[in-house]
Amino acid sequence: MPERIYNFSPGPATLPYSVLQEAAGDIVNYQNTGIGLIELSHRSKEFMAIAEETEKLIRRLLEVPDNYKVLFLQGGASSQFFMIPMNLLGKGKTATYLNTGTWSKKAIKEARLFGDIKVAYSSEDTTFNRVPRDDEYTVAPESEYLYFVSNNTIYGTQFAQMPKTETMLVADMSSDILSRPVDINKFGIIFAGAQKNMGPAGVTIVLIRDELLDKTPDTVPTMLRYKTHADKGSMFNTPPCFAIYCVGLVMRWLQEQGGVAAMEERNRRKAGLLYDAIDATDFYRGHAEKDSRSLMNISFNLPTPELEAKFITEAADVGFNGLKGHRSIGGCRASIYNAFPEEGVAKLVDFMADFAKKNG
């Protein structure tokens, strides 16, 4: 293995090294077919097998019930911000949204183009440092769905439990899908851009309950209807073949690691190391309130912006990349998705202790 540094990037993010190696070989010559992976027709039996296997693994790992479709779409997670209300709402229809950060805010803006949107909760006035408890908001009873972002990538907050409500849930799980078990039955739609926890950029995974496929208003264009893609097994047009293939490799890796429950345990350990380091001194300050802390993105501050800049520079010098916080909150952020190695977290914790001692 060549020298790899620790990449704390929020996305696209660290992938398992074994996946990168296998993909590198297959790109040039896919399993001795004499054709490179990214030259294969999406209708070839080789690629059809890849897509089928990828879907099967996602279904197994997430325990997706039979009455749900798994779709491989393009346009990024951001396109789901409009596709969901475009397909599920319409004149006179209502949905409730929880505003817990940049990504929910963007989704609310798009949803307003298609229906009556109630924002039942917002933590914006405390820089999105928390997510709500169930008793802090009311879902409008006429809502078609309750929309929330399960993990707020930028602010480092996460719903420890999914909202409890009779209303159908719709969730953006871009940055924590497959990081812990989830009861899919409560959800109408779950979506995730692959580039945080599933693979490279280029594909968005959508899980959708069958009964929703027929709700789309007639005015919605063909490519933007979920049913178009569901009916054709995500092959209505050319799918993002390479990204789907990589997601398949990551799913196989995940299975070898013991699946989603084993991942949750490991993720708790990894995040626990960092939060313990943050709580150990007054030098570091976590951005998120304790009961809203994310296991995927750990956002924290140092005493001054100057020290934060110094921290990020010195960390980069010793091989820790991508620790700069998002421009909307500043500070530092360590993104430690499933594939981020535990020893990298331990080494960052050592570095943090050392830095605090020298600069505190």
Ligand SMILES: *Cc1c(COP(=O)(O)O)cnc(C)c1O
């Ligand atoms: C990154 C991210 C997005 C945006 O994903 P794109 O694929 O770039 O559109 C949306 N939601 C969440 C929670 C994210 O982390």
